[in-house]
Amino acid sequence: MDQQKRVELELTLEDRLRAGLGELTVRPYAYYKEGAMQRMTARSSVGRAISFVGAGAALTVALVLALGVAPALLNLRGPGPVANPAAASASSVPTASPTPATTSSSPTTPTPITSPSTGDTPPPPNRLDVKIIDALARLGVTGQRAQPSPGEDSNIWARLTTGSELFVSALPTGTGRGEFTVISERQLAGIRVQRVQYASSPELRHRFACAADTFEVRGAVPPGFADMDAFVTAFIRSLGCGTQ
Amino acid sequence: METLDDQEWDRQLEACYARVLLALIGACGSRERAEDGLQDAFVAAWQPGVRNDIRRADAWLYRVALRAIGRARWRHRFEVNLNVNLNEDVLSHLGPSVDRVTALELLHKLTARQREFVVARYFLDLSYREIAEHWNVSVSDATSTVAQAIGRLRRDLEKEEGRWISRSV
Numbered sequence: 001m002d003q004q005k006r007v008e009l010e011l012t013l014e015d016r017l018r019a020g021l022g023e024l025t026v027r028p029y030a031y032y033k034e035g036a037m038q039r040m041t042a043r044s045s046v047g048r049a050i051s052f053v054g055a056g057a058a059l060t061v062a063l064v065l066a067l068g069v070a071p072a073l074l075n076l077r078g079p080g081p082v083a084n085p086a087a088a089s090a091s092s093v094p095t096a097s098p099t100p101a102t103t104s105s106s107p108t109t110p111t112p113i114t115s116p117s118t119g120d121t122p123p124p125p126n127r128l129d130v131k132i133i134d135a136l137a138r139l140g141v142t143g144q145r146a147q148p149s150p151g152e153d154s155n156i157w158a159r160l161t162t163g164s165e166l167f168v169s170a171l172p173t174g175t176g177r178g179e180f181t182v183i184s185e186r187q188l189a190g191i192r193v194q195r196v197q198y199a200s201s202p203e204l205r206h207r208f209a210c211a212a213d214t215f216e217v218r219g220a221v222p223p224g225f226a227d228m229d230a231f232v233t234a235f236i237r238s239l240g241c242g243t244q
Numbered sequence: 245m246e247t248l249d250d251q252e253w254d255r256q257l258e259a260c261y262a263r264v265l266l267a268l269i270g271a272c273g274s275r276e277r278a279e280d281g282l283q284d285a286f287v288a289a290w291q292p293g294v295r296n297d298i299r300r301a302d303a304w305l306y307r308v309a310l311r312a313i314g315r316a317r318w319r320h321r322f323e324v325n326l327n328v329n330l331n332e333d334v335l336s337h338l339g340p341s342v343d344r345v346t347a348l349e350l351l352h353k354l355t356a357r358q359r360e361f362v363v364a365r366y367f368l369d370l371s372y373r374e375i376a377e378h379w380n381v382s383v384s385d386a387t388s389t390v391a392q393a394i395g396r397l398r399r400d401l402e403k404e405e406g407r408w409i410s411r412s413v
Contacts (some may be wrong), residue, residue: 009394009401013350014366016401020347021266021367024275029258032265032279036286199250200290 030203030219034167037200038146038155128154128170128213135238139231141166141222164220168235173214180205188233189242206232210241253295257286260302263368268309270363271356273348277313284312303370307378310360350400358393365390 122145125133129145132154136143146157146167153171160166183195183204193208196216205218206228217232225231236242261282268278285308288294289301298304351359361379364370370378375386394401 006391006394009398010366012401013362013394013397016347016350017270017363017367020350021270024266024269026262026265027279029261032261032283032286033254033257035279035283036290039283039287040290200254202251202254 028165030167031165033201034155034157035146041153041155126152126154128152129156131213131239132156132168132170132215135235136168138238139222139234140224143168158222160220160222162220162223166217166219166222168215168217170213170215173209173212180207186229188229189236189244191236191242193229193232193236208232208236210236210239215239253289256301257289257305260305261286264302264305264309267306267363267367268313270348270351270367271306271310271360272313273352277316278309280316281309281313285309300370300374302368303364303374303378306364306368350397353396353400354393358389358396361386361389362393 125145133143133156136156136158141158141160143156143158143166146155153175154169156168158166158168178198178200180196180198183197185192185194187193188208191208191210193206196205196207197203198205203218205216207214207216209215215235217228217235221228221231225234233242237244264285265278265282268281269275272278272281282305285305288308289305351362354362361375364375364378365372372383372386372390375381376383379386381389
């Protein structure tokens with residue numbers, strides 16, 4: 001293939017790729033970024049759970065081995081005279097309790113197997129998932145889990161009829177998800193609502209506490225509400241918080 | 245190299261994410277896998293210290309996402325696809341179905357590696373040197389892979405060529 005021909009083919013290929021792929025539209029940046037942030041949160045929670053379960057399993061195995069192997073070893077010694085008093089007191093404990101050793105391990109071992117975070121099917125909605133989805137539904141917004149959360153936190157996503165998106169996340173108060181700056185505060189439905197900005201994201205979030213949970217709302221204003229304040233006010237009330 | 249602050253890094257990612265996503269769709273032929281891969285790349289992009297070694301955010305995202313897509317068969321067993329609950333109405337906002345993009349038919353005639361390089365070269369405008377760096381191959385390997393890909397597509401491209409020339413003149 002001569003150089004001239006090669007250049008022509010390259011230009012044709014470039015043109016075709018740009019035209020073809022350029023037809024496709026792309027969701028807003030926030031969608032992908034939010035998904036990534038949720039994955040980060042989920043992975044760190046799963047990692048913590050796995051390390052906790054792993055440590056628990058290791059301790060259980062060690063305990064079982066200690067309690068199971070010790071009497072076996074001591075039995076091998078037979079009923080002969082005990083060499084010293086310390087060994088005698090040690091042998092009396094395990095020989096008396098081989099059964100408790102196995103029963104004590106049984107409640108802990110199934111935990112990693114039945115853990116919802118490692119199954120093929122997503123875990124069922126948690127308390128906060130249900131609370132948010134129900135509250136949004138009462139306001140005419142259909143929310144769905146952006147990604148199942150292995151812990152108690154919740155991330156709900158709604159595609160509005162305008163084509164834009166609304167995100168609501170929640171977590172038990174006191175379990176923070178990073179540093180943020182409070183831009184401003186106001187009272188909505190009798191509840192203090194902060195405008196906050198996280199270091200990892202320039203997008204403003206509307207943050208408030210309701211009962212024992214903290215909620216954050218961001219994204220587009222759903223149709224039927226004048227602005228985000230009006231929506232947040234209605235959402236607070238729909239959650240059963242604030243002044244009705 | 246100077247440390248990028250979060251906002252500057254965010255701006256860089258936002259500036260290139262759309263092109264990278266389209267490139268990924270071109271390389272893997274699936275929007276869902278491309279979106280999953282891009283999100284995995286974003287997760288990696290926000291890890292501490294990563295950004296300081298990145299010269300071209302688009303090239304880095306593309307490469308990292310392709311790796312993630314390669315691992316996707318395993319990973320999908322454990323994670324939930326974000327599109328699972330999207331109905332047809334939502335998907336219709338995203339333009340024509342990937343199946344109907346003719347450029348992808350062309351790319352499917354190539355091997356996976358050839359597709360990755362061709363898209364990197366002619367859609368993301370990476371140089372052969374940049375491709376070589378990101379895929380850890382020699383420049384001559386990168387060049388010959390693309391040349392073989394063009395050779396394989398020659399007949400299809402020649403059909404298109406007349407149309408391209410007539411538009412260009």
